[in-house]
Amino acid sequence: MFDIAPDHAIGLYAGLLTLPFALLALRLRSAARGVPGTVLGASVLMAIAGAIHLGLVWTHRGETITALLFVMNGASYVVLSQLYTWRWWRPASVALITATLTGYLGYIVLNFDTPDQVAIATKLLELTTLGLVLVPVRGETLRRRSRWSVLSVALPLMTMVTVSVVWIDDLARPDAQHAHAGAVLQATNDTASPEQVGAAQKLYDETVAAIAPYRDWHAAWAAGYRPGPQNTPSTHWMNQRYVDAGYVMDPRRPQGLVYANTKHGPVLIGAMFQMQHIGSA
Incomplete structure (x- = not known):
């Protein structure tokens, strides 16, 4: 990116x-x-x-x-x-x-x-x-x-x-x-092929299952994730070890987690993948 x-x-x-x-x-x-x-x-x-x-x-x-x-x-x-x-x-x-x-x-x-x-x-x-x-x-x-x-x-x-x-x-x-x-972003096809749709759904399902433990932000902290600035509605929690390792679209090791900042504390709303170089996927 x-x-x-x-x-x-x-x-x-x-x-x-x-x-x-x-x-x-x-x-x-x-x-x-x-x-x-x-x-x-x-x-x-x-x-x-x-x-x-x-x-x-x-x-x-x-x-x-x-x-x-x-x-x-x-x-x-x-x-x-x-x-x-x-x-x-x-x-x-x-x-x-x-x-x-x-x-x-x-x-x-x-x-x-x-x-x-x-x-x-x-x-x-x-x-x-x-x-x-x-x-x-x-x-x-x-x-x-x-x-x-x-x-x-x-x-x-x-x-x-x-x-x-x-x-x-x-x-x-x-x-x-x-x-x-x-930031350089990869262009994508205008219309996803059936294979791409299937791969995306598989990645989504595996990622949802893999990050489920991080609904408790304490687990995310223990795994090495650290929050960025928290003066916005949501915060990116980045795992520098995963960033440096260069994992590519690995559901078990997403480089970032996204939490909503609520009055009840951080609420997990998603994961974020980051590639170090174009063409890594």
Whole structure:
């Protein structure tokens, strides 16, 4: 359920592989000496963001406009990551990051894309980069106060807007592949076959019988289940040992139990299975 969308995973790998090279580039460049740490940090993060976008080009080659935007955006990030001594580096970086964030939000609102783990992680990385770019450095006097003002207002506002759009879209338009802001769900047939109906009924019957002892929550506790937050009408009790073991649709070892929170205490209402990887079943 929690696998990364396959067509976006390559972007994550590209970003991770870029990190050591970005750090090495800073070490080898004499121009990096004396440059504030916030600027160098932003340079590294921009290189990683650029690599992520460029890494996504191949898996989106069938979407001409999207692939072209990835190329332009990724190349711009990589180039700017090495121009941190340029006079106009800050405004250019702010413009690029802001345009990237707003463009992505526009893509979501227009339903051209849906948020997944890689996209959300990249936006978080870009927001962090924006913060580092805006931090005033030692020796600045003319625009120091205005930059702190922008940092204290614009960055939280951009973060709030980004998070709000992602979650509102996720709730309004759940997707078979990117539902729940990143959780990858397996698509199913529109109509179940007789064999599937029979298998589902068998799983249901066996699960009901297997979890019957857990109607007493003390038995669930003794078996290793622990409750999550209980300020909602129902609570998921997870068994971390079963989660780590990777049992697949085992009625005797469901990864989670669901209890209704009532004035009489927890009341068992169901079980929950969790797979570590797509295709495990």
